[in-house]
Amino acid sequence: MNELTTVAETVPELAARANTGSVMEQIAPHNIEAEQQLLGAILTNNDVFDRVASIITEEHFYDPVHAKIYEVAKARIAKNLQATPVTLKAFLEEHPGLKELGGPAYLAKLAGNAIASFAAGDYAHIIYDLAIRRELMSLGKNIAAQAANVDVESEPREQIVQAEQALYKLGEAGKSDTGFQSFLKAVTDAVQMAHAAYQREGGLAGISTGLTDLDKKLGGLHPSDLLILAGRPSMGKTSLACNIAFNIAKVYKRGLRPDGREGAVNGGVVGFYSLEMSAEQLASRILSEASRIPSHKIRRGDMTEEEFRRFVSAAKDLEACPLFIDDTPALPISQLAARARRLKRTHGLDALFIDYLQLVRPATAKDSRVNEVSEITQGLKAIAKELDIPVIALSQLSRQVENRDDKRPQLSDLRESGSIEQDADVVMFVYRGEYYKEREKPPENDTERMAAWMEEMESLHGKADVIIGKQRHGPIGDVSLAFEGEFTKFSDLVQPWQQDGDGYQ
Known part of the structure; x- marks a missing residue:
């Protein structure tokens, strides 16, 4: 009690001394x-x-x-x-x-x-x-x-x-180690990156997403890149982000990198800003994938004894997984950057996910939403370059997709697309044709149309496309993935010629 009283008396005294400015004027260092x-x-x-x-x-x-x-x-x-x-x-x-x-x-x-x-x-x-x-x-x-x-x-x-x-x-402020660098240094860095890619399994220069075909198209997730993952509601963009984040974190291994620095030699430490869902909901999705128990069963607690044991076992296996979740709603971009820096300093940080971009607040209110989103995307790109990590931000698409016959998304469908499209190094869209085809079900008595519809549904069932609409360092195009809705899980799609019992050759 005496100590508390002493502290209580000291704080105002210190503040009063600070407010006078006399101490500052006497000892302010200068030359x-x-x-x-x-x-x-x-x-x-x-x-x-x-x-x-x-x-x-x-x-x-x-x-x-x-x-x-x-x-x-x-x-x-x-x-x-x-x-x-x-x-x-x-x-x-x-x-x-x-x-x-x-x-x-x-x-x-x-x-x-x-x-x-x-x-x-x-x-x-x-x-x-x-x-x-x-x-x-x-x-x-x-x-x-x-x-x-x-x-x-x-x-x-x-x-x-x-x-x-x-x-x-x-x-x-005032970093003097940036600016022009010699072409020799730039070439040396490029050769080191290529050498690391050559030595790494799969020939990746960046962090593996855990999805073989997507890695082939992207070359992995590259440091300092801003990647946008966009889609309409129910397409599975949060699920895909969770899958990739979990795939990176679960194979994390620390060691000596080719450049001589200590850090992640496989996988990485992942930060996940969940601005829409709570940390518990996000963890449930990841556990659903790991334990192979439908997420709706986990939510309701409707599990058999064997499933519950499997669920607990999966949770124990993931205890040491370096995946850090921040579910603070409506974070300003300045706080988001500050927390990412803190995580990098305290635990390390190799990849950062934001779900989703439109829920991030600008540091200051702007006169238009376009300007606000522009500040946010520029801030996310700055974080990627400053922390030298890939930043994966999810984004909504405008409703104009629903008004077209062809529901496949394109760059112009991005909300406030100008700044997002400009600042991003990679723009990807999640598209599930099954979702739209399911809503085109014809009447039961129209047998001909029903037969054609069922055939199309069968060909689309359990499949999803990741459409790469922009990539600064590689080709654009589609990547086909398998999607298991009950486990909210994306995985490599086994093609008919690969079904020999061993998956990929």
Whole structure:
């Protein structure tokens, strides 16, 4: 009790100290000399700017006068104009901060005291590192102030999410290791990828979906790719996503990769955002597939003793399966990204599924739904590239499919199709002809039509097509799969010439 009382008394005191800002002003880390040397190097040799522009911006300078000098110099250099003490004088001589330092003569002093331009990169890194430290201190101050402000509208959990987002944003800002790379490096990376594909069973460059024919068409699921899996209701897109996610997770094996890093050498750790179904419902689908018990029996508890034992046995086998489900509804794209990063950091992450795209919220409300979906798809593509994983997002199709005689979906059927079609590396559609043919059943007394209908139903029964409508790195076309509706399971379709008791040759 005494400890709680002490903490309760300390928090407001800390918040009060943080709000004064006096501590921040006293210990805010900075290096004025490094800022002066960098600005002097730029003013004497404008080529230096190109070497530091990817590291710092004017916001990283501690001294506001130095920030203004850098900003004006940057604007002139961007226009291919000279940035020297003479050319900057006209833009800065009335600046009150510069007047306090001696006016335009200070610009000449900066250029005159610059020692060497070769150290400019080091100075830029020093300035950047100190700016990040100041941002961290400021962020800590804000967190303490918000936490001390006990308000009904201010939920602690929401504050944690906001603080985490701010830290991630700070961590991702100012990365200087991106940009142009030599063709030699690009070729080396391509050869390594091809070598890994050559050595892997099935010749896949990406993660296997567990479906042989689909893997042949896609080459597996590739890192940094955004794949869209679309379909009308009852086509089985959630079932197919669950099947692929489970297939990846159940064969997960960790080891040393060809590039020397430790990670998944088979299968992978899977994250699954289930924005429509609960985690329990999703787990029931996966258990239905694994235990070969119809999902409706599992829901009702209508199982025999032997089936229940099989169900429990399957559940035990899947306990260690690295499949992580998040069923939080209406997640904003920013939170979705933050949680994916956290999962990658804590457990690893090799593939991410989102069910489904239209249920993700944009970070900020837009003037139209098309713009909102565009922000979401761009965000999902950014996650795929940043975490270097395949992202598989499910998507709805518009009702115009139902108005056509040919119900096979196409790219134009995607809701808000412009941004989805543009940002995706692969667009796939799930189509089950059996579903539509079943609704065309003729009257019982029309024997001729009934016979033809039954023949067509028999040819379509238990079959589904995955239509690849777009693929940046490979061919488009159809992949035929077997579909068992009672277990919500997709599997390889055994063709008549392959029915020799062993499946595929």
